[in-house]
Amino acid sequence: MAKTLYDKIWESHLVDEQSDGTSLLYIDRHLVHEVTSPQAFEGLRLSNRKVKLPGSTLAVVDHNVPTTDRSKGIADKESAIQVETLSKNCKDFGIEFFGLTDKRQGIVHVIGPEQGFTQPGMTIVCGDSHTSTHGAFGALAFGIGTSEVEHVLATQTLIQSRVKNFKISVDGKLPLGVTAKDVILSIIGNIGTAGGTGYVIEYCGEVFRNFSMEERMTVCNMSIEAGARAGMVAPDQKTFDYIKGRPLAPQGDNWEKALKYWSNLYTDKDAKFDRELHLQGKDIEPTVTWGTSPQDIASINGKVPDPNLEKNEDRKKSILRSLDYMGLEPNTPIQDIKIDKVFIGSCTNGRIEDLREVAKIVKGKKVNKSVDAIVVPGSGLVKLQAEKEGLDKIFKDSGFEWREPGCSMCLGMNPDQLKPKERCASTSNRNFEGRQGRGGRTHLVSPVMAAAAAIEGRFVDIRKII
Amino acid sequence: MEKFTKLKSIAADLPIMNVDTDMIIPKQFLKTIKRTGLGSALFYEMRYDEKGNAIKSFILNNAPYNKAKILISGKNFGCGSSREHAPWALLDFGIRCVIAESFADIFYNNCFKNGILPIILPENQVKELSEAAKKNKEIEIDLIDQKIHKGDNRPFDFEIESFRKEYLLNGYDDIALTLKKDVKINSFEQKKKNLTPWLY
Numbered sequence: 001m002a003k004t005l006y007d008k009i010w011e012s013h014l015v016d017e018q019s020d021g022t023s024l025l026y027i028d029r030h031l032v033h034e035v036t037s038p039q040a041f042e043g044l045r046l047s048n049r050k051v052k053l054p055g056s057t058l059a060v061v062d063h064n065v066p067t068t069d070r071s072k073g074i075a076d077k078e079s080a081i082q083v084e085t086l087s088k089n090c091k092d093f094g095i096e097f098f099g100l101t102d103k104r105q106g107i108v109h110v111i112g113p114e115q116g117f118t119q120p121g122m123t124i125v126c127g128d129s130h131t132s133t134h135g136a137f138g139a140l141a142f143g144i145g146t147s148e149v150e151h152v153l154a155t156q157t158l159i160q161s162r163v164k165n166f167k168i169s170v171d172g173k174l175p176l177g178v179t180a181k182d183v184i185l186s187i188i189g190n191i192g193t194a195g196g197t198g199y200v201i202e203y204c205g206e207v208f209r210n211f212s213m214e215e216r217m218t219v220c221n222m223s224i225e226a227g228a229r230a231g232m233v234a235p236d237q238k239t240f241d242y243i244k245g246r247p248l249a250p251q252g253d254n255w256e257k258a259l260k261y262w263s264n265l266y267t268d269k270d271a272k273f274d275r276e277l278h279l280q281g282k283d284i285e286p287t288v289t290w291g292t293s294p295q296d297i298a299s300i301n302g303k304v305p306d307p308n309l310e311k312n313e314d315r316k317k318s319i320l321r322s323l324d325y326m327g328l329e330p331n332t333p334i335q336d337i338k339i340d341k342v343f344i345g346s347c348t349n350g351r352i353e354d355l356r357e358v359a360k361i362v363k364g365k366k367v368n369k370s371v372d373a374i375v376v377p378g379s380g381l382v383k384l385q386a387e388k389e390g391l392d393k394i395f396k397d398s399g400f401e402w403r404e405p406g407c408s409m410c411l412g413m414n415p416d417q418l419k420p421k422e423r424c425a426s427t428s429n430r431n432f433e434g435r436q437g438r439g440g441r442t443h444l445v446s447p448v449m450a451a452a453a454a455i456e457g458r459f460v461d462i463r464k465i466i
Numbered sequence: 467m468e469k470f471t472k473l474k475s476i477a478a479d480l481p482i483m484n485v486d487t488d489m490i491i492p493k494q495f496l497k498t499i500k501r502t503g504l505g506s507a508l509f510y511e512m513r514y515d516e517k518g519n520a521i522k523s524f525i526l527n528n529a530p531y532n533k534a535k536i537l538i539s540g541k542n543f544g545c546g547s548s549r550e551h552a553p554w555a556l557l558d559f560g561i562r563c564v565i566a567e568s569f570a571d572i573f574y575n576n577c578f579k580n581g582i583l584p585i586i587l588p589e590n591q592v593k594e595l596s597e598a599a600k601k602n603k604e605i606e607i608d609l610i611d612q613k614i615h616k617g618d619n620r621p622f623d624f625e626i627e628s629f630r631k632e633y634l635l636n637g638y639d640d641i642a643l644t645l646k647k648d649v650k651i652n653s654f655e656q657k658k659k660n661l662t663p664w665l666y
């Protein structure tokens with residue numbers, strides 16, 4: 001029978017299946033960070049259990065870490081304890097750990113691919129919803145809760161039930177200035193934040209084939225914002241080239257074996273999807289979110305919606321609530337929205353290609369006087385690479401702050417937060433109420449759109465600049 | 467994990483769509499290394515103003531709803547982050563059952579790991595239950611029969627996957643049960659080692 005990529009990976013990891021469909025799924029790789037793991041390790045200790053395969057697990061600190069000078073450690077006591085706890089847990093249980101001063105430290109979903117830890121055909125989990133990022137390599141990757149983190153540590157398996165297949169294809173070419181971020185925001189706007197619930201999405205079509213690995217990661221990263229269990233792109237030569245030679249990539253004989261195995265990872269021609277969505281690349285525009293859900297999107301040439309035009313009562317209430325929180329009037333043109341902050345970074349858009357694109361836009365220009373702008377590289381290695389290319393100098397000359405790697409203002413668990421009512425153009429993935437700081441107002445955009453907004457102090461159509 | 471069989475309580479109605487886990491428990495409370503004590507942080511930014519004073523209009527700040535064990539809310543409840551702190555906070559506050567039209571995947575799963583029952587119902591039934599909640603009517607959830615009694619003769623039925631039901635009814639420890647399958651897991655792993663040796 002013809003199978004999808006998801007079907008193939010699922011079936012090759014099935015340890016046990018009960019008559020009601022409840023399955024025990026084998027997990028190849030497990031990423032761990034400091035926020036969602038302490039209670040899992042505590043659970044192991046309380047029940048005298050060990051980590052089954054410490055070598056399949058990689059841990060890093062990212063959410064709590066300061067992005068300013070780290071020489072004095074972490075000032076916030078609780079954050080410091082959480083970071084130290086992970087370090088101790090990794091030592092006690094024999095897990096490889098990238099600590100605060102390790103140059104490989106960074107956001108968990110940036111370092112996995114960077115180290116070659118992420119590979120096609122794998123099952124990968126992490127106590128973090130944006131684990132979907134790793135699906136860009138043709139892996140089945142998804143976020144889990146802390147109880148499940150403990151389950152995976154102890155058994156290298158997870159109790160799961162199979163979900164359905166959703167094909168999203170974007171055909172043709174994207175207009176200049178339209179990025180992977182605009183593609184995924186448009187998809188979420190189209191199907192809604194619950195549109196992918198109960199599905200694994202496979203992204204197909206010319207646009208994804210043409211995307212670099214990093215662009216594919218941006219798209220897969222936000223699959224969770226569409227509610228999907230996971231998102232994936234079938235691996236191809238680009239995928240293999242990206243992995244080759246990375247520290248944890250297969251070597252020698254194993255590389256050849258792996259290549260052979262990976263080249264069978266695709267959806268069969270006649271495979272059936274339970275749901276399909278087809279979009280045209282040419283129709284996608286630079287996109288800005290206006291509300292407090294990633295589905296609240298508008299074109300850069302669009303306007304803030306008018307709740308009075310909404311017929312569904314629940315939806316109308318939700319628009320009113322969002323507009324009130326965001327401090328926006330109905331029908332305001334998006335390009336009239338002024339911003340106070342710009343955040344470039346996160347596991348969605350904190351990789352080297354993102355930083356290169358931003359540098360192209362801001363080179364020789366100055367950040368608007370009314371704007372505070374920061375660039376937070378996704379990892380220590382991204383930071384080093386950017387500095388090697390002189391990007392840090394371009395950013396600093398323009399008036400951006402150049403920070404140490406971590407999650408930073410994506411969720412503001414460290415001191416990088418918005419103040420109440422501050423408005424931010426952010427390259428991250430969530431614009432929820434309070435996400436970047438209590439009362440903070442987040443507009444999700446692509447890196448180039450954020451860069452242009454930093455210069456102009458308001459949103460502008462990037463297509464008119466490049 | 468505490469067993470779940472029957473639950474009788476008034477319900478608190480929170481008619482908001484897309485309640486995300488940042489709302490359920492904001493980031494500043496994720497720094498804990500414990501599972502307990504998070505009830506006071508539940509819905510923190512909706513429950514307290516910037517000075518930390520309780521906001522009167524928020525449902526869970528008012529008697530009798532501050533004692534509710536059932537929460538009724540809008541579509542796509544629990545979307546966003548995977549933080550299990552969300553169900554921990556609900557549980558610590560005393561909520562054992564959440565009723566909504568739909569739930570986000572990871573949150574839904576996390577509930578079961580903590581003895582919380584998330585129930586999916588069609589829109590009209592959720593609306594009817596919110597009306598009952600507003601009138602302080604007690605609602606009884608019977609997991610054994612999969613019924614919701616609301617004081618009339620028309621109980622609602624609800625669906626739940628059989629293994630999840632069994633785990634809740636018995637308060638099973640997932641890991642202990644999985645470890646009983648260790649022979650199967652190990653022989654699977656051995657096969658994988660031959661098939662994909664570069665992973666080991």
Ligand code: SF4
Nearest residue numbers: 130346347407410411
């Ligand atoms: S960058 Fe943001 S979304 Fe990504 S892992 Fe960190 S907090 Fe989560």
